[in-house]
Amino acid sequence: MLINHPSILTTISGSLLIQSIEDTGALGMPPKAYPRLTNTQIEKIKLWVVQGMQQGIDCEANCDDTLQAKYAKDIFPIIQNNCIGCHGSSAKTILIDYNTILTQVNNGKLLCSITHSDGCLPMPQNLPQLSSCNIGRIRNWIKSGSPNN
């Protein structure tokens, strides 16, 4: 029976879990008397679900900032997962493809914003800072000349 297939069970229980911790209404978890999980905690659980809810997994394990990050495989997915929601084609600062990202690299704003440095707005706005590993990968990619690779 299809429902017994472990990956399907995983998908169903994972989406129920996310639904319950994100729901701010009557069905939300934990129950009303208790504080909601923080956004950072919710994001961490979502990342764990997306990666298959494995036991003993380090959600950052596949992030290695000592390797040279590549644009298509590493950098664009970080922007896609953390920035595009607010930085689509109607935003003032557009981050939707290589050229629009390169513009923010060349004017210094990309690195400035994700490292929460002085002189630019801290990003992602009102959300937890990117992991130090992802910041390291973006920094290394910029250092190597931000190639479209």
Ligand code: HEC
């Ligand atoms: C919740 C919405 C939101 C998210 C998510 C978000 N931003 Fe922004 N960002 C804004 C707003 C609003 C501004 C100010 C208007 C503009 O420049 O588009 C801004 C401005 C910027 C700027 C210009 C900064 C300046 O000082 O001029 C950069 C660069 C930037 N964001 C990069 C990013 C990156 C990189 C990410 C992902 C890691 C990200 N943003 C995620 C909302 C967001």
